[in-house]
Amino acid sequence: MDRNQSYRNHKRLMKALHFSGLFIVMSIICIPGLWIVLNSFRPTVEIMAKPPVWIPTFTLDHYRAMFGGAGEGGVPVFSYFRNSMIVSVVSTAIAILIGMSGGYAFARYRFKGKNGYFVGLMLFRAVPGVALSLPLFIVFARVGIIDTHIGLILAYVAMNVPFTVWLTDGFFRQIPKELHEAAEIDGCTRWQAFWQVEFPVAKSGVASAAIFAFLTSWNEFALASQLTRSVGSKTMPVGLLDFTAEFTINWGGMCALAVLMIVPALILTFLVQKHLIAGLTFGGVKG
Amino acid sequence: MTRRRLPEWFLLLLPAIIVIAAVVLIPLIFSLYSSFTPYKLTRPSTLWKWVGTYNYEKILTDAKFWAAFGRTVLFLTIALNLEMLLGLGIALMVNKVTWGQRTLRTIIMFPMMFSPILVGFQFKFIFNDNIGLVNNALQSMGFNVALPWLVDGKLAMFSIAFAEIWMSTSVFAILILAGLFAIPRDPLEAAKVDGCTPFQSFRHITLPFLMPFIYIAMTIRSLDVARAYDIVQIMTGGGPARRTELLWTLMSRTGYVDARMGLANAMGYVSIILSVVFTIYFFRKLTAARAQIGMEG
Amino acid sequence: MTEVTLSNIVKFYGKHQALHGINLDISDGEFVVLVGPSGCGKSTTLRMIAGLEDISGGEIAIGGRVVNDLPPRDRNISMVFQNYALYPHMTVRENLGFSLKIAKMDAAEIAKAADEAAGILGLEELMDRKPAELSGGQRQRVAMGRAIVRHPDVFLFDEPLSNLDAKLRTQMRVEIKKLHQKVGNTIIYVTHDQIEAMTLADRIVLMKDGHIVQVGTPLELFNTPVNTFVATFIGSPPMNLIDGVVSGSSTIQLADGLSVPVPASAQGQVHNGQRVKFGFRADNLMPYGHAVEEEGERADLELTVTLTEPLGTETVLFTDLAGTEVQGKMLNPRPVRPGEVLKFRLMLDKCHVFDAATSDAIRG
Numbered sequence: 001m002d003r004n005q006s007y008r009n010h011k012r013l014m015k016a017l018h019f020s021g022l023f024i025v026m027s028i029i030c031i032p033g034l035w036i037v038l039n040s041f042r043p044t045v046e047i048m049a050k051p052p053v054w055i056p057t058f059t060l061d062h063y064r065a066m067f068g069g070a071g072e073g074g075v076p077v078f079s080y081f082r083n084s085m086i087v088s089v090v091s092t093a094i095a096i097l098i099g100m101s102g103g104y105a106f107a108r109y110r111f112k113g114k115n116g117y118f119v120g121l122m123l124f125r126a127v128p129g130v131a132l133s134l135p136l137f138i139v140f141a142r143v144g145i146i147d148t149h150i151g152l153i154l155a156y157v158a159m160n161v162p163f164t165v166w167l168t169d170g171f172f173r174q175i176p177k178e179l180h181e182a183a184e185i186d187g188c189t190r191w192q193a194f195w196q197v198e199f200p201v202a203k204s205g206v207a208s209a210a211i212f213a214f215l216t217s218w219n220e221f222a223l224a225s226q227l228t229r230s231v232g233s234k235t236m237p238v239g240l241l242d243f244t245a246e247f248t249i250n251w252g253g254m255c256a257l258a259v260l261m262i263v264p265a266l267i268l269t270f271l272v273q274k275h276l277i278a279g280l281t282f283g284g285v286k287g
Numbered sequence: 288m289t290r291r292r293l294p295e296w297f298l299l300l301l302p303a304i305i306v307i308a309a310v311v312l313i314p315l316i317f318s319l320y321s322s323f324t325p326y327k328l329t330r331p332s333t334l335w336k337w338v339g340t341y342n343y344e345k346i347l348t349d350a351k352f353w354a355a356f357g358r359t360v361l362f363l364t365i366a367l368n369l370e371m372l373l374g375l376g377i378a379l380m381v382n383k384v385t386w387g388q389r390t391l392r393t394i395i396m397f398p399m400m401f402s403p404i405l406v407g408f409q410f411k412f413i414f415n416d417n418i419g420l421v422n423n424a425l426q427s428m429g430f431n432v433a434l435p436w437l438v439d440g441k442l443a444m445f446s447i448a449f450a451e452i453w454m455s456t457s458v459f460a461i462l463i464l465a466g467l468f469a470i471p472r473d474p475l476e477a478a479k480v481d482g483c484t485p486f487q488s489f490r491h492i493t494l495p496f497l498m499p500f501i502y503i504a505m506t507i508r509s510l511d512v513a514r515a516y517d518i519v520q521i522m523t524g525g526g527p528a529r530r531t532e533l534l535w536t537l538m539s540r541t542g543y544v545d546a547r548m549g550l551a552n553a554m555g556y557v558s559i560i561l562s563v564v565f566t567i568y569f570f571r572k573l574t575a576a577r578a579q580i581g582m583e584g
Numbered sequence: 585m586t587e588v589t590l591s592n593i594v595k596f597y598g599k600h601q602a603l604h605g606i607n608l609d610i611s612d613g614e615f616v617v618l619v620g621p622s623g624c625g626k627s628t629t630l631r632m633i634a635g636l637e638d639i640s641g642g643e644i645a646i647g648g649r650v651v652n653d654l655p656p657r658d659r660n661i662s663m664v665f666q667n668y669a670l671y672p673h674m675t676v677r678e679n680l681g682f683s684l685k686i687a688k689m690d691a692a693e694i695a696k697a698a699d700e701a702a703g704i705l706g707l708e709e710l711m712d713r714k715p716a717e718l719s720g721g722q723r724q725r726v727a728m729g730r731a732i733v734r735h736p737d738v739f740l741f742d743e744p745l746s747n748l749d750a751k752l753r754t755q756m757r758v759e760i761k762k763l764h765q766k767v768g769n770t771i772i773y774v775t776h777d778q779i780e781a782m783t784l785a786d787r788i789v790l791m792k793d794g795h796i797v798q799v800g801t802p803l804e805l806f807n808t809p810v811n812t813f814v815a816t817f818i819g820s821p822p823m824n825l826i827d828g829v830v831s832g833s834s835t836i837q838l839a840d841g842l843s844v845p846v847p848a849s850a851q852g853q854v855h856n857g858q859r860v861k862f863g864f865r866a867d868n869l870m871p872y873g874h875a876v877e878e879e880g881e882r883a884d885l886e887l888t889v890t891l892t893e894p895l896g897t898e899t900v901l902f903t904d905l906a907g908t909e910v911q912g913k914m915l916n917p918r919p920v921r922p923g924e925v926l927k928f929r930l931m932l933d934k935c936h937v938f939d940a941a942t943s944d945a946i947r948g
């Protein structure tokens with residue numbers, strides 16, 4: 001009787017601890033993001049108010065200023081958004097094609113030094129963006145693709161390929177090789193077998209690899225800040241700096257741009273979360 | 288008529304090799320060369336002057352460099368370990384939840400989608416000593432203080448680490464959670480019947496099984512530890528008085544502000560080696576852990 | 585005419601040699617089963633016929649045409665895989681019609697062919713399901729349907745039944761045999777299960793370590809195994825083998841002072857002092873009253889039963905003979921307790937002798 005009772009109490013205590021732990025963790029994860037969103041809708045005076053104002057007023061001023069073009073110190077958000085889109089979409093598409101081809105090679109072929117190639121590829125991904133940005137800047141300047149979409153796209157393709165290889169390798173590995181063999185016996189060439197059978201089966205996995213690559217490009221700063229100079233090629237992460245002046249920061253405006261950056265990322269991640277994990281855990285390092 | 292004479296795998300890998308060679312390898316070779324010159328952006332002719340290992344000797348004897356280097360290693364070690372522990376804790380808590388698990392999992396992935404630079408600004412805002420959320424909250428609760436979060440050296444380091452951990456713990460939580468889902472039920476139940484306490488079965492069954500997943504997360508993280516650069520650059524720029532200077536901010540200052548490319552590239556090489564060492568280390572651990580639980584397939 | 589000929593086929597995986605010169609002639613319409621323990625090279629052989637593995641040496645001809653370097657699609661074969669390899673993103677109908685679609689046949693013809701195959705295999709109800717929504721047996725059937733749709737010259741089966749449970753396996757075995765009778769194509773079938781081989785094959789090819797050990801009809805392999813490996817691999821329970829030494833020219837001395845005469849088939853082929861293995865099947869060691877054939881040479885033995893395995897129509901009896909555990913059989917079973925002593929009768933003219941050093945059968 002007593003022991004049952006004490007076990008029951010213990011259980012109840014654990015439950016309460018578990019619940020409050022989760023609550024705290026989730027709050028810490030959510031509040032910073034929500035704070036950004038909230039402040040994008042608050043007037044600057046209120047953001048700067050001392051003592052702090054806790055009941056927010058709602059205003060669209062920051063968004064109006066942001067989309068209102070270059071007037072009144074506005075930031076050319078449209079251009080930045082367009083640049084980000086072009087650079088991210090194109091570099092993702094290319095990185096996926098190249099990465100998928102490499103991932104397929106790792107998943108389907110046996111060859112000498114496979115692990116070596118794989119690790120080697122990954123190590124190029126490990127080169128810090130800042131460390132690369134200095135020499136890349138000079139090389140690109142020589143070639144004349146500084147401050148162009150092409151330059152940034154090239155850089156992002158190279159940056160995303162290794163990881164795309166890792167992910168797609170994982171997805172193709174999960175597809176039994178008998179599938180393409182059956183297709184070949186059914187009359188396909190190897191090329192047809194890939195596009196008719198293996199690709200459709202791995203499609204959702206490839207899509208999540210694509211979204212991962214997209215997010216990396218979408219969010220990248222270290223390289224973009226050096227390789228882009230003008231409105232014609234600056235991406236949104238670099239554009240955030242436009243809201244900083246020597247001693248002040250236009251917090252409201254910056255928050256509005258931040259929201260514009262987060263929303264697409266949020267939607268995309270939501271779409272692929274499941275596959276992404278599968279790809280990461282099944283991929284890589286196995287001969 | 289001959290089939291597969293050219294190695295197809297090589298053809299398939301070729302585009303990847305070409306693009307990486309062009310965009311990463313060539314600049315790296317260039318920077319390796321320039322790290323042996325006194326190259327200054329403002330004086331291009333200096334690129335042709337060979338000074339041997341002068342730059343390396345210079346950084347090796349530079350106390351500021353060593354301070355930044357040590358701080359970087361310490362920062363990474365602490366951050367990665369904390370992220371791992373917190374991630375493990377979060378994953379265990381979420382795994383125990385019986386409803387709404389999907390929603391929680393999605394929420395956990397939130398910070399992964401944030402641009403590091405955005406995280407930097409976000410926490411610069413939140414830790415702002417004047418109008419930041421933290422100080423505002425403290426003051427409204429009656430503490431009449433304005434803690435200089437980003438101005439005091441120790442507090443600034445704390446704030447940066449907080450931002451970094453906020454951003455990157457998800458990777459661990461999500462992957463460890465995936466590992467928890469994949470754990471076979473039988474050994475756990477067998478252990479229960481054999482009289483293991485919950486802690487014992489965690490220690491001897493769950494944890495070994497989770498290790499590969501933890502190392503996957505570690506490997507992924509070590510691939511882009513340098514993302515911390517964005518955060519630090521925005522939050523403190525390495526200040527105040529270099530108290531939060533990391534290898535990457537030091538390098539970027541040397542290269543872009545002081546325009547001393549040769550020296551900066553030498554530092555760049557040190558940072559690359561650091562990343563590579565971290566990555567290879569975890570890669571090996573990952574392979575070993577996988578072999579241990581027979582996952583290598 | 586679609587005979588399949590393998591001449592001196594060799595396969596290397598890197599340094600490891602998986603096949604050591606396989607020679608095999610398969611005639612049109614024949615049902616040939618490749619059988620052998622796992623890792624002996626059955627799948628490799630089959631996959632080389634299919635064009636899925638490179639041929640390291642030798643020549644493969646299908647219908648008189650050398651196909652060594654042809655890709656699978658140009659060999660007009662079809663194959664059923666162990667794990668079925670159904671296309672998971674296609675419905676049953678699309679799975680069945682896929683090869684015809686690739687061959688650019690028009691939709692009406694494809695539909696007709698798919699329906700026909702579905703009719704043969706009883707898949708009509710399942711046509712719009714995806715493979716994930718099918719049971720094991722149904723998947724198996726779809727895989728077979730996909731193979732017959734294109735009317736190939738040769739069917740290749742790689743352990744198609746090993747993922748099914750025992751009952752379904754027996755049932756599908758019958759269906760495969762019926763299918764062969766209906767379509768009459770050449771079939772090459774790989775299995776590690778000797779019962780499947782015995783029941784299905786016109787001719788069995790028994791392989792070991794990349795070599796062919798014996799080729800013949802099921803009964804040939806059962807009755808005249810060329811060596812101890814065949815003797816123990818084919819038939820259930822496996823043939824009993826007891827060590828012995830030839831003494832004189834017509835007696836084999838077993839352990840325990842027991843001796844048996846050299847079987848008629850081996851007489852004159854042995855010499856004094858030769859170490860041999862004396863072999864007989866459980867069917868030929870039966871208690872009194874169960875030995876069906878009353879003719880022929882017999883030896884009577886009193887043996888202690890150590891264990892029994894009742895199977896219904898017969899019971900397998902375990903006992904010790906000359907220090908070796910051997911199995912006998914009892915028809916019209918009655919309960920037998922371990923420890924019971926029974927009078928057994930060994931049919932000597934059905935016994936075999938193998939050379940102990942080479943394991944080869946000694947037969948006139």
Ligand SMILES: Nc1ncnc2c1ncn2[C@@H]1O[C@H](COP(=O)(O)OP(=O)(O)O)[C@@H](O)[C@H]1O
Nearest residue numbers: 597600602620621622623624625626627628629
């Ligand atoms: N792709 C491969 N690479 C290396 N060795 C292989 C490969 N496939 C099969 N082998 C080896 O060849 C031998 C025969 O294999 P297989 O034909 O699959 O045997 P089974 O008779 O069980 O079907 C085995 O020793 C196997 O280990």
Ligand SMILES: [Mg+2]
Nearest residue numbers: 626627628743
């Ligand atoms: Mg096999």
